[in-house]
Amino acid sequence: MDKKRNDRIATIVSIGLLATIWLISGLTRYFSSGEVDTGTGYSTLSYNVTVDVRKDYSYVVVEKIKVNFTDPKHGIVRNIPFGKGYKIKDVSVDGDKYKIKNLYKANQMQIKIGDKKKTVTGVKDYTIIYTLANYERKNNPNDIYVDVLPSEWATDIKSASVSVYLPQHFPYSGMKGYSGPHKSKYNMYGTWTYDKNQNIIEYSVQDLPANNGATLLVDTPKGYWYKAPSKYWVNYATVIVAILGVIVLIVLRVLNEKEHPIVAPVTFKPPKGVPPGEIGYLVDEAVNKRDITSMFFYLASKGYISIEEYKK
Template sequence: MTAGGRRRSVAAGLAGLLGGLLLAGSVALPAAAATSADTLAGGTLVGGRLGAWGGSPGSVAAAEQADSLHVAVEAERDGSVVVTEDITWRFPEGEQRHGIYRNVRVRAGYQDSETRYRYYELSGVEVTSPTGAPTDITVEDNGADRRIRIGSPSETVSGTARYVVRFRLAHLVNDIGDGTAEVYYDVVSTANGVPQHDVRATVAGPVPVTRAACYYGEFGSTTACEASAGDPASYRVPDLEAREGASVVASFPRGAFGDLAPDLRTGSVSSDEGSPLSPEAARTLGLLTLGAGALVPLGAATAMGLLVWRRGRDEQYAGLTPGLTPGVDQRPVVVRGGDAPTVAVRFTPPDGVQPGMVGTVIDEEAGILDVTATIVDLAVRGHLQIGRDDSGHFRREDWVLTRTTPPARSAPLSPYEQLLHESLFAAGDTVALSSLKNRFRPTLDAVQHLMYDEVVERGWFRRSPQAQRSGWMALGTVVAGLGVLTGFFLVGPASGLFADAGLPANPGWVLAGGLVVGGLVTRALGRRMAARTAEGSAVLAQARGFERYLKTAEANQIRWEEAQDVFSRYLPYAIVFGVAERWAEVFEELAATAAAAGHTVLAPAWYSGAWSAAGFRDIASSMDSFSTLAAGTFVSTPGSSGSSGFSMGGGFSGGGGGGTSGGSW
């Protein structure tokens, strides 16, 4: 083929590709936008960690397990580790497989950075089988892992087989900064999908291990397993179920190692330059690129605008006063959208709606404030007591929560309240708020997930607001990310494609910008896709009416003998609405009036603290302080891949560097 022929062939191919992008801008985005938000949010896991090759996707037979897993970790002076796994694998009864695979984590987050990650380079992979099983090796990328596939596509194995897998991970030893260095390693990742029995591990290094620790269970578990320091340190882990992992920690003197700087990467992409085209082909390609760049954001805005109009607006009961719901025999018309209803003052919260649920239905988010207000509400209802720590047993500026026995006729807790209450007192009947730091985040996520489930179960939303938002925002991120990649290639390495197009600007910028704008439009409008049902709108109107009461209530409207009870019952709602201080001022005035008449307003029983003339204001201020400190405590996580496994809150199952999981294929 001549050079001109090659150029025309390349031009035709790229023109077809960009023609597809042009069509995607006008058709694919609207079609994708019409897809169910739940499908986009939930997604489909392709090639899961523990799939069985030849069976149903992602399935693992009940009989499949590791009969034994013995792991030896050898720390080198350069900060790398050599890992040897001696595995006896039991394949599903009556089935033939080709072998096993090991997922080795090679990427991990670095502190709180969103632009860098820590990399453990995998090398020196070797596999043998004392039982004679096939040991062909294929190493593949698998997200944050490298997958070592062991076995032969043309041979099968059944029953049990023994494998010895050896590999090196670079830069895994952590410099803790206090004169020590640590190996913090996940012997079994919490992504593990099959039971693991007879799990043992050893860690050795240039010098003997001075301290050793071991944790096992689901992600975030702090349950300890057997660990003893020495040369080597040894660990024994109880049998693990699927989705349970085990992490080991070994501490050495820092001087035993050389440079322990982590391998930090940003994931930059490089590429070779593209091939030049003829002027005619370059102009055609440039015009197609310009058209695609203009149509993609237009298509995204049109499709998302229509979706928001049709599905992203709240439903309402037509013909009913805002806040009212139809009777049993009524069949009111449900309409979508319309003007914001005018709500009347409501003197009580919506019936049976807890403060956390009120906060979720108002802003469509189960926020951290809704969770901390739930804790205050549980205290008011008699399930716990909140007090400042004045004993000196815990850190300064701390709070102590004490489990109490609720009244006999108290309403049962909802699932998210039950999980929150049980998790707070998992370690005992008295807990310092500071002791939850760096370990409560998984519970917080689970509680918020249950809160979203409850608003759906109560019929206030048809789907989880979080799932709807995250699905559309993920789509927008993908489109914007495609724009960034397009800009890199068409403006950078492949910029020569448009050199002879005779256009005033590089069309690559237009296409890249159009994709980025289209992605941002999808993300922005996707946040508005969560819509309340008519029932949810009625609850919202009731909540807004009660908010108006809290903002306008006067002291002379409340009886002295009811002051303490009314203040306490409505305080968690005032926290959610952000009017706790104003609510307290009403009761300060009421208490002063009562004192002048010779009456005493008692302190709330759920609050353990000093009570004075400014008691209500002090409690409201204290609860604001408690909520702020609790919010920071609940969302905190240990510094990823570098924090000490011995420090307070730093050690738990799944928190180490490296680590493996596996399955059969």
């Protein structure tokens, strides 16, 4: 009896150990492959970005995102923060339907990618293209400053890479790379490098946690940018247009008054001592009923006759 009992216990323990090993092995493969779903219904396998810095102080950004949908979903959402120092323009998504909506309360542009009539499962690639047109600020540094990876991405990113192409003959003197939560002042994840021969700044990171991004700052000499838009010029233009509008309204009003001048009505008083009947005759050289009727009231006013009203 004791032997049979011990055999059963040994069998149960062996099965338990095998199940534990299988579970640990499965979880290890699951997490190591990046298939971590944080409640979004998908995991992010890779996030590769190229930034082409133009001489007019604009950045052409191309984001290539590879995700694995563990649940049927219509697509993904990419939110790009608004900024006082730049304008987001020329937004497009390669090969997929998308809608753009400005979320002013959240201070973001929302790009919703996908087809509301279709769902996606498995691995899917997305390519987002947009331009950040920077304003050149007066009496302020106009350095290259750009968020190369979003700090509000909802899932972990298994692998990410960034290539920032500087303008030809750019006088590179130094840069600072930040990574981590929003407004992080440290490089908490990944590695930054500068290729002098190709004039490219590169960043790579593995297993970047959700809600963590990367930001690049490159020192730029004063007066480097060519034909960059200025927000001050935009403000000045707005004021000038408003002033010109007021001037035009004033001119139009003055011209309108000249075309339609206000004419004062002609009034006159009759000569003293001349009764109304005679005045009527002098006006049209005729005596009519109105002239005769006016004489009754004139004589009554002088007291020669009296006028009484009789009620019917």
